[in-house]
Amino acid sequence: MASSGMINAVRTAILLLALVIFLGNIMMWIIMPTDTYYNIWVPHLMAATNSTFFGIQGPIMMDFTFPILLIAVLGCFYLHLGKKENAVTKSSKARSLKFMRRPMIxxxxxxxxxxxxxxxxxxxxxxxxxxxxxxxxxxxxxxxxxxxxxxxxxxxxxxxxxxxxxxxxxxxxxxxxxxxxxxxxxxxxxxxxxxxxxxxxxxxxxxxxxxxxxxxxxxxxxxxxxxxxxxxxxxxxxxxxxxxxxxxxxxxxxxxxxxxxxxxxxxxxxxxxxxxxxIFFMIFFILHIGIGFxxxxxxxxxxxxxxxYLRFLQSRNKARLVSARLLSCNTIELNFSKSRGLSYNPTSTIFINVPSISKLQWHPFTIISNSNLEPQKLSVLIKCEGNWTRSLYDMLSSPSPLHHLEVAVEGPYGPAATHFLRHDMLVMISGGSGITPFISIIRELIFLNSTLKCKTPKIILISAFKNSSHLSILDLILPTHSSHTPTSNSCNLDLQVEAYVTREKGRHKDQMAKPRTLWFKPEACDMPISPTLGPNSWLCLAAIISSSFAIYLMLLGVFTQYIVYPIDQNTNMLYSYTKKGSASMMFLCFSVVVAASTVFLWNKKRNAEEAKQVQDIDDSGTSGSTSNSSFDQDDVEMESLPLQSIIKSVNVHYGQRPNLKRILLEIKESRVGALVSGPKKMREEVAAICSSGQADNLEFESFSFTW
Structure with missing residues (x-):
């Protein structure tokens, strides 16, 4: 507890220091257009430009560039220390200034x-x-x-x-x-x-x-x-x-x-x-105004x-896609192999690229798996709603078997912390594929309840679907069987599911076909998804920011001292703006490439060693059998883990929409999280209820996939 208190104190100090620096930076913006700046500050700044290394660009970088980069480095240390916090401590923070988070339309x-x-x-x-x-x-x-x-x-x-x-x-x-x-x-x-x-x-x-x-x-x-x-x-x-x-x-x-x-x-x-x-907008913008400004x-x-650039480096690796599950509602579950060192929080997203469909298109999808319950698997759910997703579904559902699919990924990206344990009840309201972030939240709460023995809030999941075929998505709420999966005796999660099928009066049996699973044979170049910068990613990012800026300053100083200054003499008028701006952009790109590549390649070597170990385990596990992956041992039909072991009740309502106002206003718990993910109209309806003042116990949070 003393160690945790010390970490919290250090994080608070870092946050306050970053806030002071930011306020100082804002003060510079406020004072710039005043006579005080031009009559008092500018003469001192001009005197500082006697430096033959940076010229007039030096004080501008000191006032505007350096403070923000320092805040970014401080943020890296703040987030690194946050990873050491206990999950319960991190999630049980008291609510403060709730009215400031009240939604408005x-x-x-x-x-x-x-x-x-x-x-x-x-x-x-x-x-x-x-x-x-x-x-x-x-x-x-x-x-x-x-x-x-x-x-x-x-x-x-x-x-x-x-x-x-x-x-x-x-x-x-x-x-x-x-x-x-x-x-x-x-x-x-x-x-x-x-x-x-x-x-x-x-x-x-x-x-x-x-x-x-x-x-x-x-x-x-x-x-x-x-x-x-x-x-x-x-x-x-x-x-x-x-x-x-x-x-x-x-x-x-x-x-x-x-x-x-x-x-x-x-x-x-x-x-x-x-x-x-x-890219061209920024290049010509800098050439237009000059690198100093x-x-x-x-x-x-x-x-x-x-x-x-870090995303580019990660995307050069081909992700190891293990299997794909095709649901009856034109929905795909993709299962990737991941390293045990890769952890992420609920509601995280990952960007996926399939070169055979488009080499330039990257699409974000919510991760539904849990890095604690499923340490070697990362799963996403993809609903066919656009040209790219339809092309992917057609490719996977083709009668001719697909043995391998080349996929690249970027991420995962998500919140640095979770806060769901601070509520007495969670009301999760989703429409269609909007259920995906809630699957990841439920799996996280299953882990906290079964493994860490935390008291978890009651959960009501309200899902609206167009037709009954989409009910198959509910089967994905629970993780597939593994050594970490809870049983009815080890998990006391109070979960109630209310499903609404809006366009049908009853279940159509012909729409409830069993999911079809495709297994892929990974190639030697396919790698499990690993943290781009290793387990200490925030410290590595701090090193990249610091070292790249140091390299940039060194190159800029040499360039200014030996090329610009002999011509310009700090007048900022004689040396070509175009040459100076072009050189600065090249120095910036060079410094980022050198620093980021060094750290990335160092971590890539470590990731490759872990990937080799995973490959050896897979090979030994599949020898003498027809299985293509070690996931075969874990990924069995959901019937082996009864849905009722965790879900208290599943009620399906046909031909109607949920009365959200009645449901939310009838909840009497003192701290209720109203989480909504779905169409804009649904999100605005829940926001209006939470901001109406009729229920002070509701705290609104929205997950949007359209903008």
Missing amino acids: VKGFGIVTLTEMALFSMFIALCVWYFGGYLRHWFEQVHQRSSSKHEKVWQTKLDRVGIVTGVTGNLCLTFLFYPVTRGSSILPMLGLTSEGSIKYHIWLGHLAMALFTIHGSIYFIYWIMTHRLSEALKWGDNYVSNIAGEISLLCGLVMWITSYPKIRRKMFDLFLYTHYLY ACIMLPGFYLFVMDR
């Missing part, structure tokens, strides 16, 4: 909490302050600038409004990449996941592109009104490059248009492929590039 935003709205409102206020402050500062110089450029005052003001709009867009771009950095140490430190933060990326993307579009439009109007439209074709080698900005804006507009919900859902392939234009938004993009 806001038109245009969907379901948001009071905390999210407060933070977003503060960000909008920061943008308004930033815009207004810069506009006021530069309007003070408008007469002097108007005379020097021989143009009218209103034209000069239009020019200033254009540049201020672009600068404010850069503020949005600064935070744009944090939500899509899947392996981030910053998001889980705040209790967030990348999947759950996609909406922030969408909000920031809309705001940034709106500002950049206005920025570009204003300048075209300005050039036309001042009869200088030829400026649009200039590549300013020692100043802002207009052509680079226009190319960047064009790439951004294509991404913005194809991300419109109706286009994204109907033509997902188009949305996916055009989103790769972010780009260092303000660099940290978020730096961490994203690092995460993207």
Whole structure:
């Protein structure tokens, strides 16, 4: 207990230090557009640029880049220490500031909490302050600038409004990449996941592109009104490059248009492929504004590039797919081999790529297996609802036997901690394939109850399906038989299942065909899914962030000292912006590749040794038999583990939908977790009930797979 208390104290200290650093970083954003910054701070910053190693880029990195990277490193230590906490301690945290998590339905935003709205409102206020402050500062110089450029005052003001709009867009771009950095140490430190933060990326993307579009439009109007439209074709080698900005804006507009919900859902392939234009968007954006100013938004993009490269390294390995189970409802359960060292929390997701269908498409799926109950298996459930999933189902259900399927994976990604034990009851409400995260939660609670002997909350699972064939998904609630699977004598989980079949009046026997299982013969190059950076992944990530930034600074220092400074003399005007920006981008990529590759290859060697041991066990277990995998010994029909041994009751209701308001308001337990996963309408209905004030005992949590 003393050790646990010490760890908690250290984690609290790390969290407070990270908060102080972040608030200091926000203070820099607030003070930048003020006279205090320009009259007092800038002279000191300019004096600091006498350094011949970094030039004016040095103090900008010190103010904006270094603090965020330091927070990311602190987050790695915070999360590493969190892994040492006892599962019960981690899950039994007292509820605090519950009203801040109360859901609200806001038109245009969907379901948001009071905390999210407060933070977003503060960000909008920061943008308004930033815009207004810069506009006021530069309007003070408008007469002097108007005379020097021989143009009218209103034209000069239009020019200033254009540049201020672009600068404010850069503020949005600064935070744009944090939500899509899947392996981030910053998001889980705040209790967030990348999947759950996609909406922030969408909000920031809309705001940034709106500002950049206005920025570009204003300048075209300005050039036309001042009869200088030829400026649009200039590549300013020692100043802002207009052509680079226009190319960047064009790439951004294509991404913005194809991300419109109706286009994204109907033509997902188009949305996916055009989103790769972010590479050109960022390259030409940096060439447009110069690397010095780009260092303000660099940290978020730096961490994203690092995460993207680590995902690339992991995806080069082919995952060992052991079996596939085809359910009667056009649903697939894929079972992969995994190393025992790979652990993940409930509701985690994994991204899957099948090259024979598409080499570029990666699709996320919720993991339904439990890393404690099933230490050598990782399972996902895939519902056929799009072109990619239908192609996969057709391939697996083909009459000709499929002996091997090449699959690559990225992940798993998920929450850093679970908190389900803090509730007296969990009400899980799902629609269709939305049941998948609840399967993983139930399996985790089975483990906590049977193995750790924890007191677990009562569970009511309310699942709505279109037809009775989907009832077969309920068979996946319990893990298949293994040495870790609980029996009726070892598990006291109180689980009640209420299934609703909305489009049928009764069960159709012809739809309840037995699942068909396909076994694959893995090839020698197929590897069990292993942790990309090993068992101490957070410490390895901290090492990558620190060492790569050190390499970047070293290369940048040498380049500035021996190439830039002899020409530029710290004037920031003589040396080519394009060459400086291109060199900095190459240094950044080189440093990330060297640091990440070194750590990855070191862990890959260890993973290969474990994979060899697993292969030897499989070979010895299958010799003299027709079995293709050691999973054959564990994966038996669900009838061998009676559903009623854990599930107290299973009630199927035909031809009706659940009355969610009645069900939720009738629950009298003091702490109730209302978890919902399914269609938008269902999630909003539950959110409205929880926020109505009629039941203060309900705590809302949503899992969404559409955005």
